[in-house]
Amino acid sequence: MEIGEDKKTQIDIDEQGELEEAVTEGLAEYVDVVYLEPAKTSFYRTPGGVIALKLEDKTYPRVNLHRAFPFSLGDKYISVREGSGQEIGIITDLDDFDEKARGILKEELERRYFTPEILCINSVKSEFGYSYWEVETDRGHRRFTVKGRGDSVIPIDEVRYLIMDMDGNRFEISDIRKLDRKSKKYLEGMI
Amino acid sequence: MERREGANARIRMLTPYERAEEEIKKTLPEEKVLFFLPSDMSLQGEFTKGWLAVTDKELIYLKDKECEEDQRLEIISKLSMDSLSNVKAVMLVGGGQLEAEIDGELTVLVRYSSGLQPRYSQLERYLTRVIDGEQVASIPDIEESTCSKCGRVFPDESRICPNCINKFKVLLRLLSILKPYISLMVGTLAIFWILTGIRLVMPQLQRLLIDDLLRAGKKDLNLLLLYVGAMAAGRVISVGLTIIRGRLMVKLSNNLSRDLRNMVYAKIQALSLSFISQKKTGDLMNRVTGDTNTIRSFLERHAVEWINEGLIFIGVVIILLISDWRLAILVLLPAPFVVLYSKMIWDRVRSMQRYERKLWDKSNSILQDTLSGARVVKAFGQEEREVDRFKTSAYDFAKATARNEKLFNTLYPTLGFVMGLGNFFVMYFGGKLVWGNEMKLGELVQFTAYASMIYGPLQYLSFIPRWFTSAMTAAERIFEVIDEEPDVKDAIDPVRLPRIRGEVSFDDVTFGYQKHEPVLKDINLNVQPGEMIGLVGHSGAGKSTLINLLNRFYDVDEGSITIDGVDIQQISQNELRSQIGVVLQETFLFSGTVWENIAYSKPGAKADEIIRAAKIANAHDFIMRFSDGYDTKVGERGQRLSGGERQRIAIARAILHNPRILILDEATSSVDTQTEKQIQEALGRLIQNRTTFAIAHRLSTLRNATRLLVLEKGKMVELGTHEELIKARGTYFKLVMAQREMSRIRWIDG
Structure with missing residues (x-):
């Protein structure tokens, strides 16, 4: 995207001097944070x-x-x-x-970074290489499908987990210890 | 898009589309819904059930009416199409939003979750074209990735739902492939039945031995020998038959999987490029190797076995019921629990093994990382840290393995115990029956022998559905490929064109990989024999597509391409391609020798032909520097060739092929000046007297071209010689100027 635009601006500028200036200016911008x-x-x-x-x-x-x-x-x-x-x-x-x-x-x-927090896992069913989740989140009730079994449940640290569904939606469990027993059991089955 | 089809007959829930249509018809009778899609999120980010309907005049946002039973949708807001501009479906992380400028003010219209992004992108394209005043006729459906019947996801990008396929139909089809091996199959089946029979008869002999001989007190040595002999013979026969059965099964399943594999492979080769490029290479490879293997192992181990086990189970249950129905019930009572318990154990074991496997992979990848990155590890002095990292992962793995083994070794024996539970009851009550003379001792022994025979098959049968499903899904995936119709078909009565002159013409050619998005629009070009046409344009302008069409990897949507006045759709694909030579951007060499690679275009070429071609391609000298000359192995395990060397081998291949039409795709890239000179020289020789189409991102490589065709967004913008186009100061001129600058900057930087 960015490269394409750069090219375009370069093409638009016919005069060589102008072009050179534009390029060095661009470089200076890259160096400074x-x-x-x-x-x-x-x-x-x-x-x-x-x-x-x-x-x-x-x-x-x-x-x-x-x-x-x-x-x-x-x-x-x-x-x-x-x-x-x-x-x-x-x-x-x-x-x-x-x-x-x-x-x-x-x-x-x-x-x-739309990432609803999972409050409670109602059910997880694994079939034919996909698992189907039904959860309550802080944004409401949700069903989603996760590819594979464990690979889409990503541990961020000891207690925090990120779950990515097959469409690219994200769900977070900020502290596994705070989940109720049933939810924890479902989650552990998937890690 | 949800359609109205199938709305007849039964009363059912209205689809949201129908509800929206109804509502809009009621309140806005003049408008027609053209586009309809869900918006599953409110602007505040709460999950909701909202819908976006697009009519010819407006965007309408609808929501389920709260607390109402009549399934109505409510129109929440409307937006006139005239006020909209700059519509964008912006992809965010874990979702997205549709934005547009409403009378110049950038506004978020709706939000949606990630899965809806493709449909909103489609809406963006659609609205952009409508706002631009283009006529947009039909909107194509986006392929659903879930099964319409049960909502499950199709695995591995196929269109096959493992839950909804008609497994028995697939099985029948699989069996129809077995036809050539019918005698083999009948033989194996017969052996299975004999074996089952023997297994069922053995306990009978036991009973006779005990009741008629031992308990009756007759000391008939011959009869004893006869019984024992019969039992021994039964054993011997069953061992022999088991061996024969195993060998036959292996032969049968291997033949079948070989046939299947060949069928799929041949089919993939025959299919058009569009099919192959749609699928991932890995997926196709999987169908040729993985799926056929799944079927093979299913046929080998389970296909007949489960019938056998099923028969034994039924036979034994019948025998038990006949012998003594009360005891039979005692034996069968724990059966459901045993099935459940064993299922539970196996599920547990499998999930543990998966975890173990994951840790194993992790530890392996550390090993692989540090070995292949050994230089980096040493250079930064990080050996100790790597050792620690490996230690941790090895420890985790060992811990998991130990835990799994412990658990397995605890659970598995208990399974055996539970299975034998019924026997204690049988012994107890059966013993009482024997005392009461209601049952003979031999009968009791026979009974317990039969009773112990039911749990094996039962356990086995509980696994069959899973194996069966996976094998049938694999088979269906194979059949999917076999049934695929190639998009590019040969004419029924092709025109013979043994030696073409090389006049190529494109007449009003329009084409898109997806029909609604043309990549090439109205291309008109007439090329005389021997001309070299340079194709110029940004990446994505349609240069490669033009070449794909000429090769007839795809068929044009509109217009026609003719060679010597004959439509290429009338020429057989083999004959067409045998006269088109290609030197591609990424030169692909097969693993084999240099000789084989050059001769790939002309199998059976003689040595002097090969050498001559290599000489013309400026390849002979470097080949002769290899100690194995033309027999040098190239490819994964062979001699490493530089990019320039590979290209020259490809040029030699094309020279040997001696095609009338030549396609060069950026034949020189990233090689030193000396090599480039040699390649240019070789190419100069190659293109003589041939119609040539050349794509080059570096415009300097096109200096030999007779004419240049400049493409922009699929449209022909300029056509002419280098000088003409420079004079015209159009797109080509700008490209040349920009490239000059780029190479100058590169030179300064370097």
């Missing part, structure tokens, strides 16, 4: 429901948030990117932001 300071940034939700960013005097009408370490560091090191995919900068820690901004950012992250 830009950290977004809470004081200089202001995130807000547009009426349409997307996140916009005002960075000093520049406004980005739509930004995307990507976690750099979604499993290991969660809400730390978040890359803020333009709609086109270009990185604007990195947020080191959400906790550095005031409550309002943090609320907006957290909500957006939850939207992008």
Whole structure:
């Protein structure tokens, strides 16, 4: 995607001098890691429901948030990117932001990394190489299908598990110890 | 898309589509639903049952009406199509959202879970085209990945639901393949029955021996010899027959799996490229090897065995009931528990073994990683850490194995005990019967002998459904390939074209791998014999597709391609391809010798022909530097060849083939200048007097081309000589300029 666009801009520029400049400028951008300071940034939700960013005097009408370490560091090191995919900068820690901004950012992250928490496993049935799960999550009742048996239940640490279904949906169990006995038994059968 | 078909007859639940259609018809009578798909998530990320209907005028969001029994959907919101622009189905992690600009304001319209992404992407394309004012006729259905009958997922990208296939029909078909071996089969079956008979008769002899001889007090040595002799003979015969049976079964199953494997392989070779490229290589390989093996082992071990075991079971139960129905019931009483218990044990053991297997794999992959990455480990001085890592995983594995073995060794003997439980009752009550003279001792012995015979078959039979299902699914997967009709078919009465001149023409050719998404649109091109056409364009512009069509790996959707005025669909595929030579981007050499690889295009070529071809291809000299010359092995275990060497061998192959039409696909890439010069020289010789189509990403390699065809998004944008196109300052000019810059930058960086 990005490469394609680069090429296009290069083709559009006929003058050689201009082109060279554009390339070195691009390189300089790659080298620097830009950290977004809470004081200089202001995130807000547009009426349409997307996140916009005002960075000093520049406004980005739509930004995307990507976690750099979604499993290991969660809400730390978040890359803020333009709609086109270009990185604007990195947020080191959400906790550095005031409550309002943090609320907006957290909500957006939850939207992008949609991972309902499994509260209770009603049943797991394995048949012909797939297992069919029926669970209660914090987002409501859900049925899903997991390919294979154990490979799609991924341990993040001792007690935390991520389950990936065949379509790419994700479900989380943040603490296996907090599950009731029946759910735990179902889960253990699948690990 | 859910359709209305099958809505006749029985009263049933209306599909959401029908409910939506009804609702829209009621409130918005002028509109027609064109596109309908679920949105299973609210904008706040709660799972809901929402639906998105697209009519010719509007996007309508509907939801189940709460607390109502009449299955109605409620229209929640509407959006006029005119206000929309820039529709995008954005894929997020674990879900996605449909976004659009409504009067310039970027807005999230609906959210959905990951599984719906393909359908929303399709909607995005559809809406984009509608907004652009294009006429969009029909919307193709997306292939469902779940069985429409039972909702289970089709395994391994097939279309076969292991739950819903008609297993007996498949079995019958499998048996029809066995036809040539009918005598073999009848023989094995006969042996099975004799063996079953012997097994059932043995306890009878035991009873006779005890009751008629031992207990009766007759000291008839001859009769004793006769009984013992008969029993011994029975044993000997059954051992002999078992041996013969085993040998026959192996022969039968091996022949059958060989036949199946050949059938699948031949079929795959015959099928068009579109089928092969749709499936994963691994999946196809699996059907040739894995599935046929599953069937073989099923036939070998179980196909006849289960009939046999079933017969024994029924026979024994009947005999038991006849001998003494009260005792029989005592014996059979624990049967259901035994079946359940053994199933439970086996399930447990299997899941434990799977866990063990996983740890084993993990430990293996550490070993493999560190051995193949030994240099890295040593370079960073991480030996100790690797040793620790391996130790941990080896410890885990040992622990799991020990636990599994312990559990297995505890559970398994208890199974034997439970199976024998009925015998204690039989001994007790049977003993009382013998005292009361209601039963003879021999009868009791015979009874217990029979009783011990039922649990083996019972346990065995409880596993049969699983084996049967897996074998029949495998068979069905094989039949799926065998039944596949090639998309590209030979004409019934093909036109003979033994030696073509090489005039190629494309007339209004339109083609898409999926019909609704054309990759090539309205291509018109007339190529004279001996011309070289360079194909230019970004990747994805349709260059390779054009070549695929010329080779007739696919058939055009519209228009036609002719060679010497004959439509290529009228020429037999073999004859067509025997006159088209290909030198591909990634030169593929088969494992074998250099000789065999060059001669692949012309089996039986003579030595001097080979040498001549190699010389023309500038390959002879490097081949002669190998100590084994033309007999040098190439491929996985042979001599390693550089990219340039491989390409020259491929060129030699093409020269030997001597085709009238030549296809070069980026024949020179990533080789040093000297080698490139040699390759260019060889190619220069190869293309003489041949119609040539050449794809090159590096435009400098196309300097020999007579004309250049510039493609952009499947459309022909320019056609002409290098000079003409440079003068025109169009797409080609821009490409050339951009590439010059790129190579300059590379040069500076390097």
